[in-house]
Amino acid sequence: MAYLPQTEQEVKAMLAAIGVQSIDELFAHLPSDVRFQGQLKIPPALSELELTQHMEDLAQRNVGTHQKVCFLGGGAYDHFIPAVVDFIASRSEFYTSYTPYQPEVSQGNLQVFFEYQTLITQLTGLDVSNASLYDGATTLAEAVLMCLSHQTGRKRVIVPQNVHPEYRAVLATYLSHVSAEIITLATPRGIIDADSLARVVNDQTACVILQQPNFFGCVEAARKISEITHAAGALLIAVVDPISLGVLRRPGDYGADIAVAEGQSLGLPLAWGGPYLGILACREAFLRRLPGRLVGQTVDRRGQRCWVLTLQTREQHIRREKATSNICTNQGLMALRATVYLAALGPHGLRAVAELCLQKAHYLRERLQREAGFQPLFNAAFFKEFAVAAESPAEVKTLLEIATDAGFFAGIPLGRWFPELANALLIAVTEKRTQAEMDRLTAILASARTRADSRAIDRKSSMTPSSQRTVQVE
Amino acid sequence: MAYLPQTEQEVKAMLAAIGVQSIDELFAHLPSDVRFQGQLKIPPALSELELTQHMEDLAQRNVGTHQKVCFLGGGAYDHFIPAVVDFIASRSEFYTSYTPYQPEVSQGNLQVFFEYQTLITQLTGLDVSNASLYDGATTLAEAVLMCLSHQTGRKRVIVPQNVHPEYRAVLATYLSHVSAEIITLATPRGIIDADSLARVVNDQTACVILQQPNFFGCVEAARKISEITHAAGALLIAVVDPISLGVLRRPGDYGADIAVAEGQSLGLPLAWGGPYLGILACREAFLRRLPGRLVGQTVDRRGQRCWVLTLQTREQHIRREKATSNICTNQGLMALRATVYLAALGPHGLRAVAELCLQKAHYLRERLQREAGFQPLFNAAFFKEFAVAAESPAEVKTLLEIATDAGFFAGIPLGRWFPELANALLIAVTEKRTQAEMDRLTAILASARTRADSRAIDRKSSMTPSSQRTVQVE
Amino acid sequence: QATQLLFELSQPGCAEAIVPPCDVPSRPLAELVPPEELAETPPPLPEVSEPALIRHFINLSQLNMSVDTHFYPLGSCTMKYNPKRNDRLAQLPGFANLHPYQPLETVQGLLGALHALQQILAEIAGMEAVTLQPAAGAHGELTALLIAAAYFRHRGEHRTTVLIPDVAHGTNPASATMAGFRSVQVKSNTQGLVDLEDLRSKLNAQTAVFMITNPNTLGLFETQIRRIADMVHAVGGLVYMDGANMNAVMGIVRPGDCGADMMHYNPHKTFSGPHGGGGPGAGPVAVKKHLADFLPIPVIVETAPGQYTLDENRPLSIGRVRSFYGNISVLLRAYAYIRTQGPEGLRRVSERAVLNANYLLARVRSFLPVPYGHRCMHEFVASAMKIRASRNISAMDIAKRLLDYGFHAPTVYFPLVLREALMIEPTETETKATLDAFADTLKAILEEPPELVHEAPHTTPISRPDEVLAARAPILKWTPVSESASG
């Protein structure tokens, strides 16, 4: 029993004012056949001290990135979070308020979301941004739905195989009942082959999805892909790593119509996958199809500049079944974190972070190749993440275990999603990683391979082009 | 270079407005023979990421009470800190403001300090409290100075040996140049012997200091000591553990004239000894001699109740060399923490904490005696802390090392301050300690003693009454 | 100063050093990345010094009303107290610093908590299986409807409609659309409950799901719920229970016992998660046994006592509904809250939520009509129709004037079945003194000069904004003066 401020005496006075004898009488009109009898079978109440001990005990049964050096990526990254981000996000005027339905007493949130929208347009080079969606994967699905509804009659959605497999899976779920044709484009060389793409893009194509850098960390020929896409009258959705935009060209600059991003890298804790932040920006033309909340500038009765929720007629609480999306609760606090993060870093800070990631990732890949005999899986240029081949799936498992014991989360085994890549590892390097850490990891892996009396390592990439799967749903 | 918001362009504009060519010119009037040439020999600047890594590395080279089960006390205790305390103390409107010199924009701090003063009078049963001093030890020294100045002509200060040795040391420092006679009263049985006290209290005695519970954890016969003290016209200063006041009588209730406490137990982190909180409350008669700030209630011009710093004519910034003390910066944020802590616990919560400490401490002492053969050093009643005897100083050392390795800070060796007690350990038990932890500690110590093939343990307390030291300074 | 935008505070060249220089040999970017993919300049983000940044956001924060500062009786949103202990514990490094793809052996403590939460949520629901993945209530609705679709597909049935009461939240029909269904509205009767005749007339072999919120958005318990469930099941449909209002019935009524086949929770409401200015929330979905195989992957399962893993191999699953595993820190707060309350505490929470609402109802209905107001659950809906007619004071006017007195406004103009609606949900964490002050203020406002009320609020950071202007010529981002049309 906690957080119940009424005293017994007050309860009595309140019951009297209501005109009932007991609290139970307040429920007397509930049919007895739906009343739950007895007590819920859930654990008993804990005092704050016990709860603290219990949760600390659970937390200590995990091993976090503060204990192991983290080279894991795959869409969630161990970037540095400046102290100001946590500090601002801990302001309870921000986090214990709700959607700013009353603008007069919500200018704090409204202005933050307006700043967020602006920052996202600056980051992506596109015209408009909403005030956040759930995460990168669901945002991609929403973006595809936008394209399908905008591109009347076009049903084809082209998804390269190097788009994050979980994003592709979510897209499949969201489109499971939609009359659309998902074309999965094989990417045997890690990146999209322009000719292959040109062959499948046609006048039935609603959109092409481009992940830049892609799931394997490789940098795509974005402008070329954009040209091919637009030549067929299709729309281009770019899924980007926001940190990469410190050095790479922005989606708006190469002609993307919609940009989607997972915002976790922008000051959000890893937190085993959530809550994260779905970033969605687009060209002005798609404004009315944009899902989620929008904050707009206006003036109050005294002529003072201020901010309000606007264009709500797109939204579910007004438009109901005709809404652009069903989203209501979004990721406001995460948008605040991203806002503070981007403001704290500024253009030069973001560039510095991006360059550190890039330089360090290249350093590590080279070291792993030279000193531990790991061949890159792909030859394409990459940003902060790269895949390397081990000898066998078994070796991947062994090496990861050895690395974990030595204090490293060394990489993600790709076999999890790509059976044909079961001998490969995906390794991410953020600005937090030091030369010393990378040298140590290299030494550990090299020594493990030597110890294993390893035979000559197969230096050919074992990736065989997967056959082009065409999934067409209903 | 950080936190310097002016851009180079702005610097130029500002220099122009000042009418100088360069920043250096602003320092041109400084004599060249005092100008520092060259660069300070201190480590180079760190970015936030590097600083974070450096400080985390330093922190990880310590082993804290979150890693070892803590049975250490001696004036600093591992009590539970409710989340609300940290949360409120993290509000920067509280912690980045300063002394409320402008009451119109400082009502938050002023009201908190007024609430603090009230809570401390409720806790101690005395009439007035100031708004905080540095820590328990310096507060005791201030209290003694109050007594010496109030009790004109009386120079004797009686300090039992069971008062915290560091408090006694600080008192000696503070009185090093004062014409006063510190009588150290031996306490061979752990508590004050009433007859011994009666023998040294006389009409020259300004005050008697009573620590309740005392440094060894024992509960003193407070009312008796109060009677003896007052019978001689002396004043009684009670040094108390604020948590103990959940079950023990309050200083005001047994006639203490001044209460002093270390406030660390009231929601302050251990933090290796500071910042802590000096609590000082007294009878109304001593109000004008009270050191430190006082907040008083008044009304504003519209008749609204409000709070201000008051009676500042006692203080150094007005009264200069005639001030009651030199204190200026106090421990405001720590007073806020204590305020939130006491409000969060309330009377029943404080009592519950006190009872848990008391019951658990008794449980552990009994287990240690029965299962590990540790004899209590004293037979007196105790609250949450007790001393036990090992066989020898060497055994104390060995046992503590074994316990530390097994995950316990098992106790404080008393030899540090009392050479004659070098075979004894001081053990504190707070509400955070569980039966399981205590049973495990008992088992570890018992097994260590058995393993050491220990001969029959000397079951006599080895404490020999120390000869009465009389220190008289100038 | 607080209302200057970050972009207006920008001072090129004043940034702090957040990251160090590179400690590995650097190579020219153009050697590493094809030059045509490289940006010439970084994005034109603002440059704000840390002192200015902090002052900016702290001052902005103070422009909000929030649960921590004000009574916030926003109906249907359950703005209860958000315990600080839960925030602290959900953010422990051992939870916050976990990568979603690290070895499962290294996250057993977390998996244990989540697995326990699954079981607890199943028990409260009176159902058998739970997914924690959905990111919000509406996402939970979508997930559940996709489960229903998969269920019918698996059974070879082709059902196309979702029936939804007219008082439902807008998310219900919107979710139905997203899941590929056509929504059909079911009328309310004069008691504010489902009109059974209307429902009967719309139930047929096309009916996939009936979505019901119980208690409903009028704060009324749907007493016909068992009968409704039987009717829906009789035509082969499923009953979905929108758990938005679970704060009224924990341990008192279990949706599963009422015949619901599936439901979602809003942990950020019922289980005291902070609302974050709009999110994040979470939307765990509970289902009965016959729907368990269709839950999204992955599902957390216990393989041996205290050993947990992720089950991804579920052939009938609807697939993934999001990346990774869920809004973990929201779920951990819910777990901590439930563990704090225990079974008796949860029931007590609901009892007190209903007590507070009925007390406020008893006070309010003496001066403001509450058409469906004999006995409410956790909230009630008053109507300003009469006062609007007599004194020209609208629900919106009342809402705005309340702000002047330091109260957040109730939800207004919802549900749509009631005109000039004021939907008031006090929650159980407010004191009687606060409820009394709110009722007194509401009463006083009704007697104030209408002009004063029309012009309200008077004491807030801004007065009423021009929402029409905002929508007519949308300005959705800051633009440098040189680029902006009107300066």
Added chain:
Amino acid sequence: QATQLLFELSQPGCAEAIVPPCDVPSRPLAELVPPEELAETPPPLPEVSEPALIRHFINLSQLNMSVDTHFYPLGSCTMKYNPKRNDRLAQLPGFANLHPYQPLETVQGLLGALHALQQILAEIAGMEAVTLQPAAGAHGELTALLIAAAYFRHRGEHRTTVLIPDVAHGTNPASATMAGFRSVQVKSNTQGLVDLEDLRSKLNAQTAVFMITNPNTLGLFETQIRRIADMVHAVGGLVYMDGANMNAVMGIVRPGDCGADMMHYNPHKTFSGPHGGGGPGAGPVAVKKHLADFLPIPVIVETAPGQYTLDENRPLSIGRVRSFYGNISVLLRAYAYIRTQGPEGLRRVSERAVLNANYLLARVRSFLPVPYGHRCMHEFVASAMKIRASRNISAMDIAKRLLDYGFHAPTVYFPLVLREALMIEPTETETKATLDAFADTLKAILEEPPELVHEAPHTTPISRPDEVLAARAPILKWTPVSESASG
């Protein structure tokens, strides 16, 4: 609501469960403690539910101005930005959860940081030894004066007086008294510096210490400092430098190089520690070699590279000045700040502090006289004497009116040598835009109707309080209505 006291919010019986029931066999209290020492009831503390408690304190917090919310040019207090990274790092569990008596082998990381801080502070001071123990600046003064006393005692000299300039902070004479000295005031000359003739006349064989703040409280650098030090040393006295204003001279002037024998720092000022609404601070003391043996115990020493211990065995030490080892978390913030700045950064901080002050001085003196205002260091003192004479607007009026415009007031009526003083210290962390806005506002206030200014502030939570009433009939605590005299 925010101004209700905790005691008025108290509702008996509404407490939360913070601690669990007892898990060991309990015995009756009276068996364990003599009944006459047991309280019959716990202290009459208030009982406030957690939701009410949080709302109470959060609302209270918003009644304060603070560095994080407002420009706070409180002269002599160095209200600069307090970096959030330092707060975060000083509170790491590996620092916060250390017991002062745990084995020293388990606190080597902390000792390493503190030892490094000692060395850094010695270097900045240009002295040889440092104690980190004092809890505040005034405590540092007392510590240093006790060191001086011990030094002279050790030399067999009996010196009784401490000379202090008339512009000094009140802590200087108060500390002298506490250390057993008699203080003698030294006059300032027409330039606002020490009057050397007056100093000479007061220096003699009784002189123990000359205490000087440099830059002084008028914001002026004491250019005669070397000469003064020579004069003091010539009579056998020691020079103490009050480091309150070190923010002006880091890396530019080292007190030790000027002839000072000892000094204290205010880390909460110079090294950006938050002021905590009045504290905690810290007051490390640096001394030259000849005074090192007298430092308080314990001193942190390095026994082998990277190995640290506490030296308690120092026969000449003045003894202990406090319990345990110091205000650790304040010191860690200072360490983090210094490590962020590095040697060039610290120097730049002082340069910019002096730049900001001189810029503001240049703007202000055009409309408000700054008698000693040709060139200031980190702060300057304006006088409202003229405007008081011409328009009856006092320094206090100006201070109060500034609050209406969202600026904290400068320090007023100090130092005492200047009438109607306004002591303005902008610090280096404020932007030019803020300084301009402040100067513009100050100018505008001087032109406002005097009645408006006399009644200021108008927009703050309270208007001017009756301080006389507060002092005449002090109410220093809340009293239940039944007990209080006037209700």
